Amino acid sequence: MTTERAGAVIVQTVLAAWQTAELALRHRLPSVYFQRTFVESGGLMSVGANLADMHRRTATYVDKILKGAKPRDLPVEQPTKFEFVINLKTAKALRLTIPPSLLLRADHVIE
DSSP states (O other), rough: OOOTSSEEEEOOOSSHHHHHHHHHHHHOOOOOESSHHHHHHOSSSEEEEOOHHHHHHHHHHHHHTTTOOGGGOOOOOOOEEEEEEHHHHHHTTTTTTOOHHHHHHHHHEEO
């Protein structure tokens, strides 16, 4: 990506969050992720399903199954809560200015 002079990178990986964030920062690549964990580890921003909400909903399914429901009878669900997280410390390290309108849309801003 650095050889081809990419202006930014969208990261979808199973590598450790801190590894991908560190590589993006080292090569001065703004990075967008699918989970908040990556932003907490130094990535620039993330847009994705709220994992805490997904875990709560999974627990509801487990409860229904333990009470006798058949898994095949339960509806397939998709995430309903999403979150947008921005890391201002990383933006500053990359010498990026995040527009106020984008900051207002963020669910969480890490300073």
